[in-house]
Amino acid sequence: MSSPESVILWDIDGTLLSTGGAGREALDLAFEELFGVPQAFAGVSFGGRTDLGLVGEAFARAGLTAPDDAAPRLHDRYIGHLRRLLAARPGRARLLPGLPDVLDQTAPRAVNALLTGNWREGAAAKLGAVGVWERFRFGAFADDAAERDALVPIARRRALDHGITPGRVIVIGDTPHDVSCARAGDAIAVAVCTGWSSREELEACRPDLLIEDLPSGLDALLALL
Ligand SMILES: [Mg+2]
Incomplete structure (x- = not known):
């Protein structure tokens, strides 16, 4: 078995990008x-x-x-x-501040993967529109389960399918649902204030790390790996 690697499970909408509706x-x-x-x-x-x-x-x-x-x-x-x-309308979908540089910073120390409520093909369309689909090794998608809380165990199994032994698993997202699914899957919860939820809402669900945005929170995120 390969030695354990840290895995970051990235949410898409409000965390990596906005599709402009x-x-x-x-x-x-x-x-x-x-x-x-x-x-x-x-x-x-x-x-x-x-x-x-x-x-x-x-x-x-x-x-x-x-x-x-x-x-x-x-x-x-x-x-x-x-x-x-x-x-x-090219440019309607746009990466959020700090991307894709943040993925370059995490890639040497962790496996970048996806955990998203998007169907897999929708995730590919959105991330492909902003040029970063290829940056993620695997993912857990809406095709896999109707409830987000079921997705971390699926992502762990998918990591093994890709020859990756998941060590530390971090879920990063912009809503209380992301924090809740991290908890349900025994993962570290990182919440970011660039999407659907206010800082107050995210604070109330007590993530392990709460960051304003990816550029300002990068060092704290890297320290978790
Ligand atoms: Mg989101």
Whole structure:
């Protein structure tokens, strides 16, 4: 067995990038085309949720019962719209401050991987639009579980599949859901204030490390590795 390596599991939206609303717009378009309800995701809180969890809430809000094949059909339609929207306006999706340099700083000391509520193809579209998809060795995605709290154990197994023995595992994200899934998976929780949640909300869930943004928090993050 290989010697243990530190693994950083990066959230995407609000932590690495912003899509400028393209993710929500693509889901709305897909849902309206397939199920006839416009703006189905208006009022649905996206932060830290999985795409599968969001779809369930959209059906409930619309007063509809989700057909058995709702998720795969929405997935395919959503991915098509997301790719089209991101390609139509280069620069709509943008990396958050400090990136990709921060990934260069962590890479010599830890494995950069993903833990995200995005479906895998959506993650690839978003990260590909800002040129960093190739920087991550593996990931745990919405395809793997409807609940984010299930994703750290999946990420640990996936690390082993890639020949990596996970030592210290750090989850970094921008919402209380990210902190909660770190706790559920016995990982170190790092919260960053660049996304969906306020500093006060993040403080209240007592992450192991709370940073304002990646550039100012980099040294403290590196000290955890
Ligand atoms: Mg996020």
